[in-house]
Amino acid sequence: MVTKALELVEAEGPDALTMRRLAAELDVTTTTIYWHVGSRDELITEIIRQQSEQLAARPIKGTTPRQRIMAAATHIWESAVEHRAITSLAHQSGASSLLQHPLEVALAAELEAAGLTGPAAALAQRSILATITGFLVLALRDEASIREDSRSTTLWASTEADLDRSTIDALAAPHDLPKLFEVTLQAVVDSQL
């Protein structure tokens, strides 16, 4: 049942997960779902818990601590993008911590391996995670569902600010998010080592 719900979300996005829709998919009534899971919130928590377990930390490559920290952080980013629907769902429900926690543990371990413990490790961890979160928001944002005149590129294209032409053009152009992610993350990581 939570498995079916997970499939539904992965296949058709977070908004497809309605109680009636899931019930139909399972050929039961909504009440049956409620008997089993309690509420929509608890269903979502269960989905995320299940997905979280499946998110067993892949082995981290790299020799230097710096490389390994980057790899652990990139893992979090990549698996979130890979399962974007679940990630969005978790974000909407405020359960992203729950989803990412196993991967966060792996990151913390690499930070310790780099010599950071206690408050210093926590600082680095949170700094890195906040950065990842920022890029996730950008990556998971569905550009297609955003009104054309609210898009960043459109806004810059029609901006008449007192800026260099080349700057405006560059801001109006699409950007290479993974590259941007790597550069920024590297800066954050290096500042903590």
Added chain:
Amino acid sequence: MVTKALELVEAEGPDALTMRRLAAELDVTTTTIYWHVGSRDELITEIIRQQSEQLAARPIKGTTPRQRIMAAATHIWESAVEHRAITSLAHQSGASSLLQHPLEVALAAELEAAGLTGPAAALAQRSILATITGFLVLALRDEASIREDSRSTTLWASTEADLDRSTIDALAAPHDLPKLFEVTLQAVVDSQL
């Protein structure tokens, strides 16, 4: 009318903005609202446009480019936190770019003043904005509305990972977000100068 809607959102949060609620507040019928603004999406766009204008860039303090860039970036963060309800609304509707754009222009201007133009300026701009976004998500997250067992601190408190006790304790403790924001942002900014 969009003014009233803006008040409603600021006072009671994004979820309070329903068509019927707004209609009642204005002592009219929902149909009237629809006639004037078209749809809920367009209403929200209007609200954000209005708020965006009011977000006229405050003067930026600081003498060195580094200081002024930090100030411009902190402005974006602070005004978003200050009007958290509108910010959440914009985020939900994918219109955050629209809301922040005037402040982004100010940031871009400071980057140019620091000698960055074209693609280099765009790179720095986006790197900084992504970082701000990440911290905004954390700042606007309503901890009270999150199930206790999904909270990050709770998760770390009950973690049995192979980590130093002091590290786990530090991760389970609450954190000073503004301080964390400053440290991280500084690292990102410095990496681009």
Added chain:
DNA sequence: TCTCGTTCTGTAACAGTGTGCAAGTAACAC
């Protein structure tokens, strides 16, 4: 004055959402 078109508002409904309640069925224990 009468009519026509435009602008605005209200009534009532549609389709969809999460959720709660009373009743029912089937299996198992005594």
Added chain:
DNA sequence: GTGTTACTTGCACACTGTTACAGAACGAGA
């Protein structure tokens, strides 16, 4: 047989965004 428990169903409530339709008000032209 009689319970008791696990599970299911049907139906309703309160809420959401949205819209088809019926008017009211009002100024322009005949």
